[in-house]
Amino acid sequence: MFEARDVFADRQDAGRRLATAVAKYADANPLVLALPRGGVPVGFEVASALGATLDILIVRKIGAPGHAEYGIGAVVDGANPQVVLNEEAMRIVRPSSDYLEAEKNRQLAEIERRRETYMEGRPPVPVEDRTVILVDDGIATGGTVKAALRSLRRAGARRIILAVPVAPPDTIEALAQEADEIVCLSTPEAFRAVGLHYENFEQTSDEEVVSLLHRARSIPVRPQ
Structure with missing residues (x-):
């Protein structure tokens, strides 16, 4: 049985809790990159709380x-x-x-x-010399995330933080060399699937992704 701290109400709840865990990066002008589709609601909450730019990273x-x-x-x-x-x-x-x-x-x-x-045709935000926070709604095997982290390193990101609500401990260990820091709120030994750690894990629609990315453009970016 999971403890209460291991279960998130939904992706918004996970994003707000994750934002608290990475709040120390708010003054570093971070770029929040979310993996669509499920990572976008989580990333939106993180970017909103930190006053950061939100973009997506498609793998x-x-x-x-x-x-x-x-x-x-x-x-x-x-x-x-x-x-x-x-x-x-x-x-x-x-x-x-x-x-x-x-x-x-x-x-x-x-x-x-x-x-x-x-x-809507907007080009990707460059990551060179940026502090990048890569966000997803959870990780199982980590193959997609590993590719994303390596691409960010090659693209010249100054500092790379992987931030996820939940992942198995062996996956986090395997990714440790790929990021400068990993923030994972829950690493249950009895991990079976990301969705089991959410009360509501309905599929994120394309329409929701578009809406959140549109709203993100009006997030007041924290002055540096």
């Missing part, structure tokens, strides 16, 4: 030839989109360079389509 998996669910890498959007490859999977699969290039371009097109849907 698209590159699947193995003939086995799309087996990830061999990922494409991560941003001012300069990054391709992050899983070295172990690459050694096993050995995909051709033509396949990788085609998949990269296909996923980049999908990223652009989603960014157009969510951000």
Whole structure:
């Protein structure tokens, strides 16, 4: 049985509690990056509390030839989109360079389509020399988050903070080398699924994402 502190009412509750945990970064002009869709309601609360800019970071998996669910890498959007490859999977699969290039371009097109849907054509906020707080509604295996963190490092972020409400302890340990700091409110040993740690874990819709990102543009950014 979970303790009360391990359960969040909804993503808004999780975001408010997470905002308190990262409040020390409010004066660092942080950029809050949320992983859509479920990370956006959480990230909105964090950005609102910190007086920070909110943007999204879209990650698209590159699947193995003939086995799309087996990830061999990922494409991560941003001012300069990054391709992050899983070295172990690459050694096993050995995909051709033509396949990788085609998949990269296909996923980049999908990223652009989603960014157009969510951000109405606004370009990504550059992360170079910024303190970045990467937010999701929870982590299970961590593959997507790892790709996102590595892309932020390559893009020149000055400091990277991973902030999530809940994740299994072994996943947090595996990600420790990828971020400068990890803030995770709950790391239950008996972790089975992110949704079990929420009373309300209804799927976040595209419409909700668009609405929150629109509202985020009116957040008063804390003066530096």
